[in-house]
Amino acid sequence: MSDAKVKDFDELTSFLGDYGLFQVLIIVLLSLAAIPTGYMGVIVVFVSDTPEHHCKESINSTRNGADVEQRSWIGPDSCSRYKLNGSWTETAGLSNDTEQCVDGWVFSTEIYSSTIVSEWDLVCEHAWKVPFSTSSFFVGVMIGSFISGPFSDRFGRKPVFFFTMILQSVTALIQAASVSWVMFCVLNCLKGLGQTNYGTSLILGSEMLGQSARIKFSLLAQGVCYAIGYALLPLFAYFIRGWRMLLVASAIPGLIYIPMWWVIPESPRWLLQKGRVEEAELVIRNAAKRNRVPVPEVIFGAGECLELMRDKGGEERTHTYMDLIRTPNMRNITILGVFIWMSVTMVYYGLSLNTSNLNGNAYLNCFISATIDIAVYAATGLLVNHAPRPTFLFCMLIFCGIMLLIIQLVPEDMPVMLQVFALVGRMGSTGAYIFLFVFVTELMPTVVRNMGLGITTTAARIGAIMCSYVIYMGVYSKVLPYIIFGTVCLMAAAVSMLLPDTRNCKLPDLISQAKPIRSCFCCCPKKTAAAQSDTSEDCKERNKSAPC
Template sequence: MSAVQLMDFDESTAFLGDYGFFHVLMIVLLSLSAMPCGYMRVIVVFVSDTPEYHCKLSINSTRNGTDVERASSWSEPNSCSRDKVNGNGTETVTRNDTERCVDGWVFSTERYTSTIVSEWDLVCENAWKVPFSTSLYFVGVLIGSFISGHLSDRFGRKPVFFVTMFLQAAIALIQATSISWVMYCILNCMRGASHMSNYTSSIVLGSEMLSKSARVSYTLLGHSMGYGLGYALLPLLAYFIRGWRMLLVASAIPSLLFIPSWWVIPESPRWLLQKGRVEEAERVIRNAAKQNRVPAPEIIFRTEECLELMQKKDEKEQTYTYMDLFRTPNMRNVTILGLFLWVSVAMVFYGLSLNTSNLYGNVYLNCFLSALIDIGAYFTTWLMVNRAPRPTVLFSALMSCGILLLVIQLVPEDMPVMFQVLALVGKMGMSGAYSFIYVIFTELMPTVVRNMGFGIFTTAANIGTIISPYVIYSGVHSKILPYIIFGTISIVAAAVSILLPDTRNNKLPDHISQAKPIRNFSCQKKTPSPQSTETEGCKKEEQ
């Protein structure tokens, strides 16, 4: 094994404390970096919303220039057809005689000055383009997360984090100048490729430089809260900026303002050690000690260990690939369970988030309430994280969401408020689960493949998010069908989650050999003995 035992990293840096100035600064900065991710991923709620519309009269069928006023009287809202008109501009006698909206549509400007729907007439036979453009965003996220995991493990967490932060903003600015729906879709895919890469790399970067106690608080309370606050900021921005182009411009500004923090946020010392760059890692730790105003030991890592790691720089490094996630039984089991859970959780979480515009009431208020519920879920999960086994917390969150979503089908149609309450409270459980899977899988994935692990998990998750707009679109045929689908998926995911090993109070694994086995409920405890409490089968499974 390589020199510095990275499993002792927490012990080697224990002198820094848990919440010194350095730790607090990193938590604050990296949590703030999650705010653009919070609104960028669900900005489609307003950018792609469909205003009320009706057919437009042709010019030669108007009288006295009042076609818009007449249109509202002879065409039902959100209609894809109109009553036929004669060439002289009068309606036909037979009111059941209709024709397609060959002259286009008139869109209401009561809620928005423009969306991509009103700009490019994405209604009726073109309505499929709305969920398709949203799915393309998640296709981009899928591609970006798959590539960025390997790049981050190879070139470092920090470069990938800042490059994707810049790309997220730059592409949004270019997207705001789109001259066609095709251009918008291509840029939407590219913006998605930078989004999840940035979000994941910031979680890994913070988790690897913080202590065990601060790491959990950062992931659940800091980073997730930053994401939730960004989500809550979205309806406020959208309320005052009613045009989709300027909304994209406004969303890009915070990311650009964050770029100067490059000179404040260091590279992950764990990653530097793993790459044999001991001097750089020690420099990061000594700088942290200086900021925390604590004395650093003269030797942070033992001399013989450092010499061996320094030699490693001139030798051929062991290169890890995605196949290492499946090479050993323990890694393979954790990876397969993780793939299913990330697909399920992401599909339901983003499905419920994107569906806020379809709920009863004001779309801005619904989106804001959804964000507040997310923040409440993150805080509740943080309170529970050290009070119960990790799989139990995840199971409870997923099961509560699934039950509440399935109960929705029992709500009478004349009780829309109850329908809305159940949908939003159900989302609270899924929001907690979404934030918590980052905690448990950060603790399950070894350092040598952690970012690749997150890359493949987020890639799988985005298969779910690609599907979620179409699950929502199925609500056109049955309003409760999306909730039945999401509720069923949540309950199945809850059943799978109890197989995960408990990582509470454990150190972060650094090598594949340290991966934990999944829980085997067939293993029965033997008669109490001070030497052994498990069967031989269980022992073999853990080795």
């Protein structure tokens, strides 16, 4: 047996085929898990929206021992009210003096029966609490992304996936009973920890599927289900106008998913990396049984197992975050991945959360945005293998950046045109966002794949946290957020061309198989040990070229 075959997990399990019953079951079940994740990240659009409001009118009933009615009237803005000269009579006039809404506010119930804004008066001097509550969710996602990587690489993909799924649903239920804004924010942060189940499920599925099925799972199946979850949000929110019951409804699908624990197996790649050969073989044998294909008497021989469990140098070792920067190839990929993902996520969530601020019906805007996502995910899945990975990412980001920068040229009296450019530009950020999950998964070796995805998505959540405040700048200038988002897109597009191409290549298992970045836009990467061990003819052909 050649050395390439010894090290190649895909080659050893090729007898399973690509689209048997086992692979279809994994694709369907893990994709359905993306539906709750799709709406949890943007449910704040309706939970934290600010209804129309004005100051309450006050009535004072005593003056000099007599009953005298005195009122204050709605002021020049929603944060103040006019005072009334003298006592309340038909001849009394309004004063030019104003005062704060000391008696609270009256919130319109035309669109929402209640939101956290109307519940706890998060307006005027307390308006900063609205973007803060949104940011608290992404702080949780950031923390979860950072810790889920090592936990998943140490304890397994499956336990972390199900724990985060349950955490997301249970905290949503408890959050519906929040008695204060502080309690809501704390639980929002904990709910964000559970949002990391998307990345873990992506890796779990990718490590059990072949290259062809992996692309369809990541982009077509899981991506579309994520967008379906997003599309279901405005439908549920339209019929459930109170924020508490909306959170309860959002928690139910995740809890229904729990019995899938006994159906979805652990990643055999991860089991092999941990030396649990018998368990890995059991997963493959059960998969072969479902697919009704014959199984070799020995799937992973002693030689194959030894190579699959060891990195360059022949040493068995526990990998840490330091392995992401220890070698030049991994360091370059990690740094570029951090910057690109942070930029893309800022724009993606910024445009998603800004749908309620666009002109027109908030429910319709959100539904249209979700429908666009479904179309973009499907198109991305169909087109992704027709161009090099860096070029594909570059084109999507350039398209988004140009559309967003054009918005500043749109006259203020054409709000519909602004809305069109924003939604069209969002198509580019949506495609780039879902594509990065696939691209980074292909760039990271199995031994640090979850940690690599974790550190890059942690950086992504920093971008998501910042996007709330970029959106808030729209109070002073409607086009300023789009200028910032467009500029960030163009910067990320330029940097993306440095990444190596992974199209038609097998997943790397070891640190030594990580690909080098390209030295300039026109060049292909050097021929590496990873390229030599990759049995894909297309991948080997691309890696023959030397840099400029």
